[in-house]
Amino acid sequence: MNSKALTPFVKGLKNYPTKYNKDVAEIRKWYDKQVHLPEIDDEFLLLFLHACYYNxxxxxxxxxxxxxIRANSPALFSDRDPLSVKTQNVLEYGNFAPLPKKTxxxxxxxxxxxxxxxxxxxVFAEGIKAFCMFNDVRLSEDGLSDGYIVLFDMKGCSVGHFARVTLPALRTYMAYIQDAHPARLKEIHILNTAAFINHVMRLVQPLIQSEMMNILKFHRELPPDEHIPLELYPSDYGGKAPSVRELHMExxxxxxxxxxxDWLIRTGEELKADDTKRPKKKSSWGFFGGTDID
Incomplete structure (x- = not known):
């Protein structure tokens, strides 16, 4: 593999599971014929296989x-410098916190x-961009995770935030998370559910596939302990982990x-399909092309 090939694991994948070498070889044989796709290493192929349970x-x-999706949505997947003014704004007003211990x-x-x-x-689109950057970093740090539980805390969210959600960015985000993001999503919990959640769901529900709907749960406070023991939470949620802000700052x-x-910047520019090389067949994601997302 060329040293310029893109990788999802910046520091390399620990404990590479060689028992899946045949699967990787089969996907590699197919991938090398996709001339419109960028050059990636075998660990990237393995990550996709793992996320799809080797189907x-x-x-x-x-x-x-x-x-x-990344090629057709530059507002969400290009210009990924974490030190840019727009991303710094997101990192100031938001918390992206990986909890230290697993379930x-x-x-x-x-x-x-x-x-x-x-x-x-x-700014919704900028928030989604930073969210995807964070998730790419987590995939790199976590390796082949058995699964992810996602917690969205609505405390402090208002109708004013909801009014700033833009449909093109939301549509792209939902398609990406459900059909493209190489991770095993196990549970999604909405904490401190806001009174206007029904209005949110009227907008979002048409974009949610049944598989995701089945793992989406709403809570007035925290999920029951059988989902996540209290001790795993940050200290400001009553747990034993560092505070949310400390985890975010790390x-x-x-x-x-x-x-x-450097990796985030590079992948923002190179980790995408090249439609000029694509076989003459209309892309199923063509409606995203040229969309101006705010």
Whole structure:
């Protein structure tokens, strides 16, 4: 593999599972014929296989969706410098916190919340961009995770935030998370559910596939202990982990520093399909092309 090939694991994948070498070889044989896709290493192929539970057809579809959505949505996937003014704004008002310990089933836990509730700072597309940058870093740091539990804390969210959600960015984000993001999503919990959640769901529900709807749960406070024991939470949620802001700042430092900053910038420019080389067949994601997302 060429040293210029893109990798999802900045520091390399620990404990590479060689028992899947044949699967990787099969996907590599197919991938090398996709002239419109960028050059990636075998660890990238393995990540997609793992996320798709080693189903080859689903893996190929996820790969195609991944690179095509990124190519057709530059507002969300290009200009990924974590030190840019716009991304710094997101990292100031938001919290992206990976919890230090896994669940008993070996699942990683990611918690998202608002640090500053000022709606004037909230730009939905920029928030999604930073969210995807954070998730790329987590995939790199976590390796082949058995699964992810995602917590969205609505405390401090208002109708003003909801009013700033833009449909093109939301549509792209939902397609990406469900059809392209190479991770095993196990549970999604909405904490401190806001009174206007029904209005949110009227907008979002048509974009949610049944598989995701089945793992989406709403809570007035925290999920029951059988999902996540209280001790795993940050200290400001009653747990034993560092505070949300401390965890966020640790992650922010990783994103902003070498080697991740350079990697995020590079992948923003190169980790996408090249439609000029695509076989003459209309892309299923063509309607995203040229969309101006605010």
């Amino acid at each position: 080859h057809d689903k893996t190929k579809k996820a790969i195609e969706h991944y690179f095509t 008993a089933k070996g699942y990683n836990i990611l918690l998202y919340s608002l640090h500053d509730t000022d709606t004037s700072r909230f 992650t922010r430092k990783i994103m902003e520093s070498y080697p991740y900053r």
